[in-house]
Amino acid sequence: MNPAATIGAIIVVSIASLAVGAFGLRFSRTVSDFYVASRGVGPLLNASAISGEYLSAASFLGVAGLILARGVDMLWLPVGWTAGYLLLLVFVAAPLRRSGAYTLPDFAQLRTESQTARRVSSALVVAIGLLYLIPQFQGAGLTLRTLTGAPSWVGQVAVAVVVCLAVLPGGMRSVTLVQAFHYWLKLLALLTPVFFLLVALAARGGADAVGTLGTVDVTDWVEPLAGDHALYLTYSLVLATFFGAMGLPHVVVRFYTNPDGRAARRTTLVVLALLSGFYLLPILYGVLGRLLAFDLVAAGRTDSVVLELPSRVFDGVLGQGLTALVGAGAFAAFLSTSTGLVVSVAGVLSQDLLRSGPGHRHGIRTFRIATVIAVAVGVALTFLSVNVPVAHAVELAFAVAASTFCPLLVLGIWWRGLTAIGAVAGLVVGGGLSGSAVVATTFGVDRGDWLGVIISQPAAVTVPTAFATMVLGSLLTRARRPEHVAQTMVRLHAPEHLELNRGPFHPERATVHRVEPTARRR
Template structure:
């Protein structure tokens, strides 16, 4: 069951790539100073910035991963879109306006401004680089998955294509170049997921494929194959045959020796299949699922059927997504581009509306995928559901065109998020590692693009949303405590902030490494390792508070002035950009007055 060449989809991807390059090139012609590259001269209107934030935030985890998780996990996966959206409520209430009023250019710049500590700034720089790199990996790997779903090509080609387009755009104009690009890509992604959803729902309600019962999801049985289907196992997998079935197997099963040619076998319970095995199912056969996923539709429709471990994972996910959003460097850097704290808060409100609208559609596509693409439950490649569903429900030219639309939207998701991440990484590298000039920003862009690309090709890809979930846990366990306490608690010290970041972040990274090792050695890791935020976030907050109280003599002398600047209403005029003279040459600084603030 290999991928079929879809010329329409390839054309759609190329069109998105060219449009992204063209818009970025036109916008980059306005970028001439370091402030243009870092914060678009702080002149981005709230509505445009909201579209850009949404375009940047709606990554492959949103476009592909949410649908794939709904297909596989059902009601339990609904917490992903809820958490991804609700995080902006916390951001709006506690962080957005004070962060903009601080006058900082990046997260490391903010922690130094608030706590007067160069050492803490270096710690923050390290975590920004780690978080940005970890978030870039699933974007690049997802691009490879999307390309493999529409044509017979190795995964690394998609990763290279996204990296190349993004590096060129960011290299040319930094934040100034990608702002318009990301705003355009939000509306493109919304179109690319909304139109196929409406069309496929109409096909479903109109009868669709008569071999697929429309009420089968409400039955307490396993999903079934509507036609004879052959599934090729490309990575070793353990399948759970909840309902026993006779299937044709070409290869080996569990520890049995492979037979000479296809063999008719009666399988039940959990069975191991190595790479290269081919399984043929007859129409009407129950669908086995990757071990650990809901086998029966009755389990799929009910949340929390996994007992205490499932409950721990769910609450940990909620905490990670809700608090992790305010700690993502590539999200926060966009709020530095607003002209005022009020416009930053207004931007966040618009983002909530745009994200809520978008997330209606992946949930519907996930439910349809369980009916029409059940073979993805066998391979575990559920992230490809959005790309394969149109052709499964609407064979022929109509399905290919819809598939091309979704493929274009998927690549827009990878490009927009990767652009924001690359700007965030390049800004920190250029100002904290290099000398902060435009040339340094461009050197940093190349470095920040190559390193994640190499890692994405080398590491084994996993579920996109699960990988992103770990990144949210890291952001929630490092920057969230520093931001919340730094903005709202006067007694925070640099030593306390550093201790909380190092211990909270260290625990998450240890869990991440353990989870990777577990994936290669039998998946023995407990739920705590797979999603650790429920433990690591409270630990990070507690350590930060306790160490700050123990080092109360190290409270910065200017804390009252900094707190006043962050909380004073904009019309009072306390807002002031930090040390603009540090970045760029004298002639660059003379141009800064020409930018007009717009709402």
């Protein structure tokens, strides 16, 4: 393995990403450009950007590693991560875009007319965003260590620096172009090596001719739901992945960038197609790893199977080139997801924690300060956390999102009975339970009983509990429904051509969005 080729490829990806971001800077002139790209992103570009930021370290490296180690049970990960967008398409995408909000806390305040709901939502956006940042930085450290032998912190800091440089100049406008570029680069980076691997496997007469490491007993691997507590773990994972995508702040914020609700739905359809095609590739790498690199399981390096396969099969320039291409794609995965997370967290920090005055320059300056804070805290948490497998760290982030914002969005959009007290209670209970499981897992608490099983996969308990808490809390406080809930529900569901008052959301005037164009503003 030639570290120089890999380092060169990573440098090229970083420079190309910054160049694309700098091009986007030419169009970033307003605060709206920084937060939601002035709501002018078309379906194809937005779908490419969503896919780029969604296909994270867990998708690029972790899925193949988990399939290598644990087999067919782990197919639920790519299935669930893709199917989550079907639920987004049906329940959330168009109404959320019609809300006119910039962030999830904006939506929470608009729907519940409560500052408390906004503050709790803001805290959860920051928590989920930082939790999701940890596996991105972990994956960057793993990639550079595997390919070059450099310490893990080098890759983590390198990603942090490039993310800052990509986000600071142009905000969402620049990030949209960078993430779209990253999706197609990641697809090429996985597709090209796997093509050569499959051709080599066929040409040389199968795995034995290429050079396997002995006979592998795959009996357990091909029998799903065969382990202890497998049924619970599987259904909990399904709940987390299916409903978690609906509540991920960095995913949801991208739907605010569409021109209207119809474009948001079209974007989601294109995302489903792009993700479905991409996720075939990590599965192939996991299966090939079973044939060609099963020793990585015993060595505890399953997350590196995508990075190591090309050099195990090919020598010379071809092996080095394919390894460098995979390394470049992996680095793009960390960059694209990290930039989306940083934009979502920085947007909330700048609106809710760093606001000191109005104005265009102030808004952009506070957004940039919040960007630096978000990246610095993410790196610090990565240094403090134990070495949790990349894909499992993402599973936990999905569990928190599914236990908090998924109930808020579904009930807030489709049930007018939701009250501020019910929403806050559900967010606190769901976030508290799932967050406790995350802390216990991240910092190495290990239990062998049922409590330990639930901690490792909490969604099957925390998601129904959060929904039930929101519904019960709202029923008990039905007399305190938001004053303008009827108008808000019409705003969320009426087609855009009716030309209702859909101006941009202003937190200081959260209850002014009345249906009638001449409504009095408070």
